Amino acid sequence: xxxxxxxxxxxxxxxxxxxxxxxxxxxxxxxxxxxxxxxxxxxxxxxxxxxxxxxxxxxxxxxxxxxxxxxxxxxxxxxxxxxxxxxxxxxxxxxxxxxxxxxxxxxxxxxxxxxxxxxxxxxxxxxxxxxxxxxxxxxxxxxxxxxxxxxxxxxxxxxxxxxxxxxxxxxxxxxxxxxxxxxxxxxxxxxxxxxxxxxxxxxxxxxxxxxxxxxxxxxxxxxxxxxxxxxxxxxxxxxxxxxxxxxxxxxxxxxxxxxxxxxxxxxxxxxxxxxxxxxxxxxxxxxxxxxxxxxxxxxxxxxxxxxxxxxxxxxxxxxxxxxxxxxxxxxxxxxxxxxxxxxxxxxxxxxxxxxxxxxxxxxxxxxxxx
Amino acid sequence: xxxxxxxxxxxxxxxxxxxxxxxxxxxxxxxxxxxxxxxxxxxxxxxxxxxxxxxxxxxxxxxxxxxxxxxxxxxxxxxxxxxxxxxxxxxxxxxxxxxxxxxxxxxxxxxxxxxxxxxxxxxxxxxxxxxxxxxxxxxxxxxxxxxxxxxxxxxxxxxxxxxxxxxxxxxxxxxxxxxxxxxxxxxxxxxxxxxxxxxxxxxxxxxxxxxxxxxxxxxxxxxxxxxxxxxxxxxxxxxxxxxxxxxxxxxxxxxxxxxxxxxxxxxxxxxxxxxxxxxxxxxxxxxxxxxxxxxxxxxxxxxxxxx
Numbered sequence: 231x232x233x234x235x236x237x238x239x240x241x242x243x244x245x246x247x248x249x250x251x252x253x254x255x256x257x258x259x260x261x262x263x264x265x266x267x268x269x270x271x272x273x274x275x276x277x278x279x280x281x282x283x284x285x286x287x288x289x290x291x292x293x294x295x296x297x298x299x300x301x302x303x304x305x306x307x308x309x310x311x312x313x314x315x316x317x318x319x320x321x322x323x324x325x326x327x328x329x330x331x332x333x334x335x336x337x338x339x340x341x342x343x344x345x346x347x348x349x350x351x352x353x354x355x356x357x358x359x360x361x362x363x364x365x366x367x368x369x370x371x372x373x374x375x376x377x378x379x380x381x382x383x384x385x386x387x388x389x390x391x392x393x394x395x396x397x398x399x400x401x402x403x404x405x406x407x408x409x410x411x412x413x414x415x416x417x418x419x420x421x422x423x424x425x426x427x428x429x430x431x432x433x434x435x436x437x438x439x440x441x442x443x444x445x446x447x448x449x450x451x452x453x454x455x456x457x458x459x460x461x462x463x464x465x466x467x468x469x470x471x472x473x474x475x476x477x478x479x480x481x482x483x484x485x486x487x488x489x490x491x492x493x494x495x496x497x498x499x500x501x502x503x504x505x506x507x508x509x510x511x512x513x514x515x516x517x518x519x520x521x522x523x524x525x526x527x528x529x530x531x532x533x534x535x536x537x538x539x540x541x542x543x544x545x546x547x548x549x550x551x552x553x554x555x556x557x558x559x560x561x562x563x564x565x566x567x568x569x570x571x572x573x574x575x576x577x578x579x580x581x582x583x584x585x586x587x588x589x590x591x592x593x594x595x596x597x598x599x600x
Numbered sequence: 601x602x603x604x605x606x607x608x609x610x611x612x613x614x615x616x617x618x619x620x621x622x623x624x625x626x627x628x629x630x631x632x633x634x635x636x637x638x639x640x641x642x643x644x645x646x647x648x649x650x651x652x653x654x655x656x657x658x659x660x661x662x663x664x665x666x667x668x669x670x671x672x673x674x675x676x677x678x679x680x681x682x683x684x685x686x687x688x689x690x691x692x693x694x695x696x697x698x699x700x701x702x703x704x705x706x707x708x709x710x711x712x713x714x715x716x717x718x719x720x721x722x723x724x725x726x727x728x729x730x731x732x733x734x735x736x737x738x739x740x741x742x743x744x745x746x747x748x749x750x751x752x753x754x755x756x757x758x759x760x761x762x763x764x765x766x767x768x769x770x771x772x773x774x775x776x777x778x779x780x781x782x783x784x785x786x787x788x789x790x791x792x793x794x795x796x797x798x799x800x801x802x803x804x805x806x807x808x809x810x811x812x813x814x815x816x817x818x819x820x821x822x823x824x825x826x827x828x829x830x831x832x833x834x835x836x837x838x839x840x841x842x843x844x845x846x847x848x849x850x851x852x853x854x855x856x857x858x859x860x861x862x863x864x865x866x867x868x869x870x871x872x873x874x875x876x877x878x879x880x881x882x883x884x885x886x887x888x889x890x891x892x893x894x895x896x897x898x899x900x901x902x903x904x905x906x907x
Contacts, residue, residue, distance in 0.1 A: 267727045269830060401877065428877040432836060434826040437613035438871035438879075445606050445748050458729045458828070465734070465827040470751055471741070489731035490828045 380411020409454030461490030618864020627811025643838015649819030687812025849900020
């Protein structure tokens with residue numbers, strides 16, 4: 231017993247010493263927090279691959295103010311409880327800057343901790359408006375808001391002159407938020423909303439919902455949420471011969487929906503950030519991803535890349551690694567990034583961000599419709 | 601007419617899902633009936649059954665086997681074999697060593713097993729949703745051309761028939777076979793059965809194996825019906841099936857069947873006529889109400905001890 235206590239004590243003191251050594255070296259730690267595992271891990275893959283690439287390239291070009299960036303990665307499983315744990319370990323690890331989180335419902339509770347502890351956060355994917363509504367000083371994003379994405383989807387559906395529209399959401403912050411924005415836009419345009427209903431994320435059986443949609447005889451269904459549920463709804467709707475057009479936000483737009491829904495994913499409409507990887511000025515960067523065997527076309531790859539780049543630019547402009555000074559620099563500057571020119575307003579939102587409607591195909595490709 | 605069709609459609613949806621709840625619930629109820637513990641790892645056994653079936657189907661497809669009955673039967677046999685051995689092993693490793701101790705100990709051991717199996721599949725198969733190929737497609741349609749059309753898919757028919765066969769076979773087995781009689785004896789009085797020369801360890805193992813095999817059948821059926829599997833898929837289904845078992849009267853096999861069907865229909869009717877958001881509220885309120893007025897469940901026998 232005594233020896234094991236001794237061993238433990240040695241182990242603890244060694245690790246403390248190692249941690250201290252880590253902090254003493256001239257490095258800037260960048261936390262990357264997002265889902266590495268769990269049902270939406272594929273979005274996490276986009277985030278990690280984008281952020282790692284940015285860190286790699288910045289270091290290859292001499293780092294930031296002569297210091298190297300070091301990625302510290304955390305898995306939040308897109309679970310709010312886990313996100314809080316992750317945020318606390320970031321605090322303990324002495325990280326000053328975070329790229330993350332991904333899911334709005336994780337970003338929100340984690341951002342409370344970051345703001346309190348003086349850590350600057352840039353989320354590359356969370357679109358819930360509430361995140362930047364609280365007057366926080368250290369919260370930024372490199373993506374648009376549901377309140378911008380919802381109207382794009384709503385206006386598109388309204389322009390198709392549908393007779394009846396159903397809106398379904400997964401009762402989570404992201405899904406319900408965007409579904410509400412779509413509903414409000416449609417109402418303003420005078421479109422009849424036949425149904426506005428929540429489902430439980432993680433459910434597998436949507437036969438009752440599909441039957442109800444059939445009964446309501448809707449010609450458009452908007453789904454606010456992520457792909458695991460929408461994939462099943464599409465598949466079960468096809469089996470039940472439901473003849474309606476489906477539409478969803480960027481949370482449903484990834485190739486995993488094809489493995490779940492198969493043929494039923496053909497013709498699904500998705501609002502996504504514009505395909506940054508198609509822009510001429512990003513081709514060199516796209517090639518760098520392809521050389522590593524990674525796919526830069528996911529919606530959050532280049533937003534994550536940009537998040538790291540903005541942190542680096544902010545540090546350089548502020549000539550300091552103090553998160554508050556960097557936040558000040560981000561608010562006052564104009565930055566050229568792979569997702570375009572970025573300027574921030576007081577809340578930490580980009581002054582302009584565009585969403586585009588795409589049609590999804592059963593082979594996982596997409597084509598813009600407007 | 602329209603309303604009637606809509607009602608029947610929701611009834612069919614409910615009965616389909618309810619009959620698979622019943623298949624899973626059997627595992628909970630049999631184990632409880634015999635050793636008075638709740639096997640919380642049962643939902644994971646069901647999930648493993650679904651994964652095994654998927655692996656078998658993919659394997660056969662890559663070997664070029666295209667004849668549907670062969671694929672289904674091989675997948676079913678693989679799933680039942682793997683799940684049954686898993687059920688047997690779980691009992692040997694996690695429950696037998698702690699049997700006869702305080703009642704909380706096997707319960708905690710069961711929860712630990714459930715977490716272990718879930719995370720094992722997370723590691724081995726990844727945590728993403730994996731699509732399940734739709735092997736049985738098409739169905740019958742009822743109703744006029746432009747109004748609401750009721751559909752009864754071949755998949756739903758398959759689920760009904762398979763469940764019916766499994767349930768009948770199980771009831772016959774329990775009522776007629778030697779092992780079935782021994783099962784009943786053990787469930788009445790384990791100590792006495794032991795004294796009378798029944799190998800109770802073997803009977804308990806058999807219970808776990810039977811429950812796991814039925815869960816594997818449900819895994820294959822539901823995997824095909826829904827179209828995707830993920831490592832957490834057993835947890836929710838297990839919770840629902842456990843509710844069904846309690847609703848029908850835990851320890852009673854006809855009770856598990858009845859409980860499963862009632863729960864399934866209650867869920868689909870709530871989604872159909874109220875809102876999908878209230879699905880779980882209604883089904884669990886139903887459970888609380890039944891337990892308040894009939895604490896042993898619908899078909900349960902009154903017993904002195906309960907967990």
